[in-house]
Amino acid sequence: MKKTLAIAAGISLLVLASCSRDEDVIAPITEENVILIEQESDEFLTIEEVNTIINNQLLERGVFSWDEVPANVLWSAAVHGNELITVGYGNKGESFREGKSSRLEGIQNDILLTVAASEEQTRSDLKYISDDVLNVIDIHVTSLETIRNLKAMSNIRYLEPNGYSYFTAKPDVTVSQQERSSSGCGMSGSTLNTNDYRTIAPGSLVSWTLDNHNVTQAWSQSTGAGVTIAVIDTGISPNQPLLSPGSSGFGDGYSINNRTVEKYGTYIDSPWWWSNNLDGPDDKCGHGTSMISAATAPRNNDNKPVGVAYNANLVSYRGTADVLLNDYHERKGVSNALRALGDRNDVKIISMSIGYLWTIGNVRDAVRYAHNKGKLIFAAGGTSTVVTNSYPVIFPASMPEAIAVTGVTDAANYKRCDTCHDGPQIEFTIIMERDNDRNRTAAVLGFYGGDNDYVGGSSVATATTAGIAALVWGKYPNWSRAQVLNRMRQSSELYGNPSNNFGYGNIDANQAVQ
Structure with a gap:
């Protein structure tokens, strides 16, 4: 049996990031570079061929889903991605379980048992990782027959080649040797323009964006x-x-000395998906x-930028190596972080300035788990190079369980x-970029003590919005998630007449806490 597919030829790989530093330049696909080819349904595809199928779906629909591709495409991508397939099982929408079932x-x-039979192995010889809360299992596969047999099963919500990395995949480099992206990364500090901050007691810098x-x-x-x-970030x-x-700096000056900061890591830096x-x-x-x-960031006398919620407690999860969820361990790391945070009664707000161009099943399941536990989840709408701005809001900000945020300039109009x-x-926007000088963005602490830095994109817009949510919840500690979110909407510039592209627009934090 043959199936005709539209394949985009000669396309550069798309790179999305959630920060405006160290971006890669890409070329968008157009109708002119789409050609039709015939593809055998049992043919093993190259990385380039898989990538063009992905690009074609994005061109035609604006979204990509592994559910919409034939078994041989899934199989090819799984083999290219360390011979891994992630299976989401259960009834439709049954992302997680509360207890044993x-x-x-x-x-x-x-x-x-199905995989063992298809792979001609015993069940005990299979290499797999099963989640004990999310209805997800990662399994080592090599056979097209395995994919076909899994697709034929009932109670399978999705099959995804979760080790396949479209953005970093290169035909001449094996998967285990691929370079990881460094999108959004940067450790060098910056000298702040004196017009981009003002000093307040007891000696802190307020970024122009907050005003x-x-x-x-x-x-x-x-x-x-x-x-x-x-x-959840790096x-x-x-x-x-x-x-x-353990440092006195986090609770110094006007920041209360008993506020807490905790840091954890769920990311695994390894080419082997089964590594722990x-x-x-x-x-x-x-x-x-x-x-x-x-x-x-604290409000003290160190002459450094202060954060929005300078008396909030902090829990940091290193779930990813950079802002792109283009590696199995990044996806698993974010999923595990969401699971852990969902189980914490003290955590009210989750901020994620990370993402990917299409839905990642195990991360989606974990977002739903955390949301079900009452968390208010903010996610970056997406940041990229100018030529990719026509692409839609990225995952997980595209989910209804997440509150999508993007950045705008200080121009008179949005x-x-x-x-x-x-x-x-998009639900909210944050002004984080000078319209007349796009390099002047939000002022933040640098990577090293003593350093300041600039950071832009929907990343900092998301973190800023999470801070404003903490101000509201701090004023009204007994409010529900819905009440906090509604107050933020009511305190935004476009409330009553939201924009199709910018949602409720810019938030007035002072109005939100009245």
């Missing part, structure tokens, strides 16, 4: 005390004492440190930042 255990056992949202006025009502913000720099656990060697909580990229600074995405999923 003999029905779900039976489905999982049937999956393993556009009346954050300092809101501090007379709330500073986020008693609220815990969790940031971790905290061990070289930034103002954000370090955690890489630790320390930031090796710089992006996570910037996001944490924007949300929670104008997205140079590298930001917008679209109907």
Whole structure:
């Protein structure tokens, strides 16, 4: 049997990021470079061929889903991605379980027996990782027959080649040797323009971006005390004492000395998907440190930028190596972080300035789990190069369980930042870029003690919004997630007449805490 597919030829690989530093230049696909080819349904495809199928779906629909491709495409991508397939099982929408279920255990056992038979192995010889909360199992596969047999099973929600990395895949490099992306990373500090901050007592710098949202006025009502913000990103720099656990800097000056900072790591830095060697909580990229600074940096006399919620508690998870979820261990790391945070009663807000162009099943399941536990989840709408700004809001900001945020300039009318995405999923915007100088963005702490830095894109917009949510919840600690979110909407510039691209628009933090 043959199937005709539209394949985009000669396309550069797309790179998305959630920060405006160290971006890669790409070329968008167009109707002119789409050609038709015939593809055998049992043919093993090259990485380039898989990539063009992905690009073609994005061109035609604006989204890509592994559910929409034939078995041989899934098989090819799985083999290219360390011979891994992720299986989401259960009934439709059954992302997780609250306790033991003999029905779900039976489905999982049937999956393993099916794979064992197709792969001509015993069940005990299979290499797999099963999640004990999410209805997800990662399995080593090599055979097209395995994929076909799994697709034929009932109670399978999705099949995904979760080790396949479209953005970093290269036809002449084996998967285990692929270079990981460093999108959004940067450890060098910057000298701040004196017009991009002002100094307040007892000696802190307020980024110009915060004044556009009346954050300092809101501090007379709330500073986020008693609220815990969790940031899932690349971790905290061990070289930034103002954000370090056990350091007096985090609770110094006007920041209360008993507020807490915790850091954990769920990312595994290994080419082998079955590895369980955690890489630790320390930031090796710089992006996570910037996001944490924007949300929670202390207000003291060190002459450094202060965060929005400078009295909030912080929980940091290093779930990823950079802002792109283009590696199995990054996807698993974020999923595990969401699971752990969902189980914490003290965590109210989760901020994720990370993402990917299409849905990742195990991360989606974990977002739903955390959301079901009452967490208010903010996610970056997407940041990329100028030529990819026509692409839609990225995952997981595209999910209904997440609150999508993007960045705009300080122009009189709403104008997205140079590298930001917008679209109907966006709920809030943050002014984070000078319209007349796109290099002047939000002022934050640097990676190293003593350093300052600039950071832009929808990343810092998301972290800033999470900080504003903490101010509201700090003022009204008994409010529900829905009440906090509704107050934020009501306090935004476009409330009553939301924009299709910018949602409720810019938030007035002072109005939100009244």
